[in-house]
Amino acid sequence: MSEAAIRPGVHASALLAPLDPLLRAWLPRQRWFAGKGRPVTALEAVSVTELLPRSSPSGLLHLLLRVRQPMVPPQDAGLDGSHPERPTDCYQLLLGVRRTLPPHLAPAMIGHVTEGPLTGHTVYDALHDPRLTGLLLERLRIPGRHGVLRFERDMGVEIPSGLTPRLLTSEQSNSSLVYGDTFILKLFRRVVPGLNPDLELPLRLAAEGCARVPAPTAWFLADLDAGASAPEESCGLGVLQPYLAGAEDGWELALRMRDKGESFTGEARALGRATAEVHAALAAALPTVTLGRAQVETVADAMAERLTAAAQAVPALRPYAPGLLTAFEALADLGGEGQAWTAQRVHGDLHLGQCLRSPDGEWSLIDFEGEPARPLAERRLPQPTARDVAGMLRSFDYAASHGTWSPEWADECRAAYCSGYAEVAGRDPRTDPVLLRAHETDKAVYEVLYEARHRPDWLPVPLAAVRRLAEDGPADDTH
């Protein structure tokens, strides 16, 4: 977020200053806080919007907060390797304000305010308060502006009032509220200026008539630069979409079926078809480009740089780096020989957990934000569809590693997924083994870094894959 975007005003600073120590203690404890392990050196208001005045029994404050932290050390460089420093992040917060906090909201407490305009009030995480989250849904029903916030919606879809809200408690990078099992509202936590692909792509897909992705019903953004209204200048904050009641995600389903000894290949094939349908709709809705010699080399170089950065951060990866590099060299060589590939907008972080199977057996894809650690501009670039295919192939490998490692289970699912994809796309992803191997290797390297940072217990899963990929030649390993 540019420094110029800070326009909080005197009132906002007076409001925020007494909250500073409370928020500094509370933020690092939140699941979605990306800067864990580094001290918070300063908090600055980017915007403060009073959605409900605190004169009512409970007030509702919307905050965009810049969090300053020390520079990341080089071994913790960004996943792309080219952004070694991320000095600030901007977070979206919804704060409830009450004189007395009822006992059921005690776990949501952030702290008591003893100075400034909120003296004598208790501030808490508003997402736990159905009164306030209900109000948020009411606000989404009415298009228009509220301070820097801009609310928009599809007027063709009814949003009933009075739906009962509940906060999802599953592990996630953002925060989601379910309203009466009818809608789900995802509130982005770490926000960046520019069109959020998790709003952009589902809107485009809906316009294209693609039913594989829940269509946004309502959404809201912040216009942080005076006079801004173009989506590129806004910051996406939240998306309301239909809730797929009774749906099970692909990860849970795959593990359940594996445990029961049931074949997952039928589902894997259906997932391949669903992925190809979404890719076709994205290609129809948004520009596609041909990656020529120079671009293929750039893609391969970026993969090699990410490998170098990851190997620096995770010593266990180092022995495999030379073998892995051959995957990227093979890609660059083919590019050099004049082999061209088409690139288009893709999901960007596709895995079994991003696929929801409705009780009627239909698969939907969700969460189009892309890999959270990558810069927004990079996440919005056209890429070969092999990127998403590789993500799913890796995911079958993860599921096959759960409990007893079963390479046969992974191979069957991977093959079924590619066949399903080919049925719709007319081209089997295995036809481009060099492209696929490079993307799978790149994904496995990303996973090594992801697991080392977030779930060290899981690190052996991508490390085992990295070992296999490093040993493989450039030939097809997908069968």
Ligand SMILES: Nc1ncnc2c1ncn2[C@@H]1O[C@H](COP(=O)(O)OP(=O)(O)O)[C@@H](O)[C@H]1O
């Ligand atoms: N349209 C939907 N219908 C039902 N459940 C959903 C829907 N969208 C998301 N979910 C549930 O919410 C969880 C979090 O959603 P996701 O978009 O992956 O958030 P995050 O980016 O925070 O990880 C998913 O794992 C899924 O279980």
Ligand SMILES: O=P(O)(O)O[C@H]1O[C@H](CO)[C@@H](O[C@H]2O[C@H](CO)[C@@H](O)[C@H](O)[C@H]2O)[C@H](O)[C@H]1O
């Ligand atoms: O779902 P997110 O957008 O938060 O994605 C991140 O977390 C995922 C784990 O929850 C991670 O996925 C990796 O683990 C999955 C099993 O838990 C596996 O199915 C995926 O294939 C594997 O990549 C994802 O990489 C990360 O970006």
